[in-house]
Structure formats: C-alpha cells, structure tokens
Amino acid sequence: MTSMSQFVSMTVYEDSRRHTLMEQSTRQALFKQAREWVLEAGRTIREKIDDPLVIDTKSNENDLVTTMDKETEQFFASKIKGKYPGHLLFGEEGYGDKIESLDGTIWIVDPIDGTMNFVHQKRNFAISIGIYHDGIGEIGLIYDVMGDVLYHAQRNSGAYKNNQQLKQLSFSVDLRESILGLNHFWLCENSLVDERVMQRLVRTVRGTRSTGSAALEMAYVAEGVFDGYLAMRLSPWDIAAGMVIINEVGGVTTDRHGHPINLLEKTSLVTCNKQIQSTILKEFLEKGKK
Ligand code: IPD
Ligand code: CA
Numbered sequence: 001m002t003s004m005s006q007f008v009s010m011t012v013y014e015d016s017r018r019h020t021l022m023e024q025s026t027r028q029a030l031f032k033q034a035r036e037w038v039l040e041a042g043r044t045i046r047e048k049i050d051d052p053l054v055i056d057t058k059s060n061e062n063d064l065v066t067t068m069d070k071e072t073e074q075f076f077a078s079k080i081k082g083k084y085p086g087h088l089l090f091g092e093e094g095y096g097d098k099i100e101s102l103d104g105t106i107w108i109v110d111p112i113d114g115t116m117n118f119v120h121q122k123r124n125f126a127i128s129i130g131i132y133h134d135g136i137g138e139i140g141l142i143y144d145v146m147g148d149v150l151y152h153a154q155r156n157s158g159a160y161k162n163n164q165q166l167k168q169l170s171f172s173v174d175l176r177e178s179i180l181g182l183n184h185f186w187l188c189e190n191s192l193v194d195e196r197v198m199q200r201l202v203r204t205v206r207g208t209r210s211t212g213s214a215a216l217e218m219a220y221v222a223e224g225v226f227d228g229y230l231a232m233r234l235s236p237w238d239i240a241a242g243m244v245i246i247n248e249v250g251g252v253t254t255d256r257h258g259h260p261i262n263l264l265e266k267t268s269l270v271t272c273n274k275q276i277q278s279t280i281l282k283e284f285l286e287k288g289k290k
C-alpha cells in the first residue's frame with residue numbers, strides 16, 4: 001500500500017528535471033497572502049449571511065449553488081490573477097482555468113464547501129484552498145467561516161488550528177474505539193461497495209458522523225476528533241487542502257483501493273489515522289468491493 005507521502009516523494013525524485021520543490025520563503029509568503037484573502041472572504045460571507053439568497057441547482061436538485069459560492073470564487077480569481085498572473089486556478093464554479101495537468105502552481109479552490117449546510121443551516125461550511133506546485137501539496141487552508149476557525153498547514157511545517165499546532169495523530173487507535181466521518185449513502189445500495197459490509201463497519205466502530213462538508217471532515221481527522229473519513233465521490237477542490245493538512249499530522253489519504261489520489265479526477269476517498277487504514281481497506285472496502 002502506498003501512502004500519500006510516499007507517493008509525493010516518488011513523484012519528486014523519479015523525475016527531478018520536471019518537478020521543482022517550492023522554496024520555503026516563497027511558500028511562506030504565499031501562505032500569508034492566501035490566509036489574508038481567505039479571512040477577508042470569510043468576513044464578507046459572515047456580513048452577508050442573512051441576505052436573501054439566489055439558489056440554483058447543478059447536477060441534481062440537491063446539488064445547490066448560490067450567488068455567494070460564485071461571488072466568493074470570483075473574489076479569489078481576481079485576487080490570484082491580479083497578484084500571481086502565472087499561477088493557475090482550479091475552482092468548482094468555473095471562474096478558473098481549464099486544468100489538464102498539475103504542472104505549475106495551482107490554487108485548488110472550493111469557495112463554499114458544504115453549500116447545503118450554508119443554505120439550510122447557515123453554518124458548518126468552509127472555504128477550502130489547496131496550493132500545489134508541480135503536483136506537490138504546499139499549502140492547505142480550511143476555514144470554518146461561521147466558527148471563525150482556520151485549519152492550515154504548509155508542507156513540512158506542521159498543521160495548525162488557528163495558531164495552535166495540531167498534534168501528530170495517535171499511534172494507538174483501535175478501530176472499535178474510533179469515530180468515522182461517513183456519508184450515509186455508503187449504507188444504501190450503491191455501485192461501489194456491498195452496503196451490508198459497510199453496515200458491519202458502522203457496527204464495528206464506536207460511532208459515525210456526517211458533517212456535510214468534506215473539507216471540515218478532513219480537518220476533523222487532522223485534529224484527531226475523527227479517526228477517519230470515507231467518501232464515495234469527491235472533487236479535487238473538496239480534498240486538496242485537507243490532504244496537505246492531514247499529511248502534516250501523519251495521517252494517510254488514498255482512494256478506496258488504497259491508491260494515491262489523482263487530483264485531476266473525481267475520486268473516492270479514505271483519509272485516516274495510519275493505525276486503522278489497512279483494516280478499513282482490507283476488511284471492509286476490499287471485501288465488499290463490487
Ligand atoms: C459537497 C460537500 C459534501 C460532500 C459532497 C460535496 P459542496 O461539496 O463536501 O460533504 O458529501 O460530495 O460535493 O457541493 O457543498 O461544495
Ligand atoms: Ca465541495
């Protein structure tokens with residue numbers, strides 16, 4: 001099985017002519033700028049939280065998008081293109097670039113992750129930004145806008161919740177005592193995994209939670225308040241930031257087969273404490289595979 005960190009180092013060293021690592025000073029300056037814009041965008045959303053919303057649907061009637069999603073992505077697009085014309089933007093709402101490879105510096109942006117929560121609850125949603133350079137995750141920011149909590153990480157510099165450094169994930173997690181973030185669709189008949197096997201997983205663990213924002217669920221794994229998060233089909237902007245943050249606390253992120261994540265496609269996701277990863281993959285996702 002290959003962990004994301006193993007994959008990342010392979011990518012760098014196998015083809016060192018093409019892949020260049022970002023300098024620490026460049027990364028630090030970029031991080032400060034990205035954090036400033038994320039906090040500014042969050043303030044704007046909070047100020048407008050009670051304004052009337054224009055809500056549209058996308059792929060189906062439960063796939064919501066609002067003017068706030070679009071305006072927030074436009075805000076990032078104009079800031080990024082204004083200050084860093086050579087950088088690329090890979091965003092959910094289409095104000096960015098057409099991305100066909102991970103070469104260069106790419107901002108992978110979900111302006112509001114958890115739009116259904118934003119619309120129905122006015123909380124439990126996040127701005128999620130991962131900055132990747134030649135395929136390597138350099139910076140991750142997940143901002144719980146209404147809670148005013150920023151999870152962030154820079155490669156090799158640890159992960160933080162606001163200004164508090166997050167601990168490395170525990171080395172002694174037993175699956176039977178773990179809490180998993182899990183979308184309940186896993187328990188319905190589906191095309192990927194036998195739902196009876198997933199029901200066995202739910203009965204095995206101590207508890208499951210479904211937050212409705214993939215980015216926040218990944219932040220909770222990094223914080224150690226969830227021991228893992230499983231999702232069937234996510235987009236690059238849902239997970240790009242979370243992968244950087246989880247990597248910094250020693251967590252692992254793969255697809256449901258244990259393969260490295262391809263950030264150019266939709267993907268399944270298993271992100272968790274290393275102690276429970278192989279059991280989840282072998283005993284449940286592999287055994288129940290359709
Ligand atoms: C969604 C949320 C949700 C996940 C969906 C995503 P959006 O993102 O992350 O938790 O289950 O698959 O699409 O549409 O609110 O940005
Ligand atoms: Ca999303």
Ligand code: CA
Pocket residue numbers: 069092110111112113114115
């Ligand atoms: Ca979104």
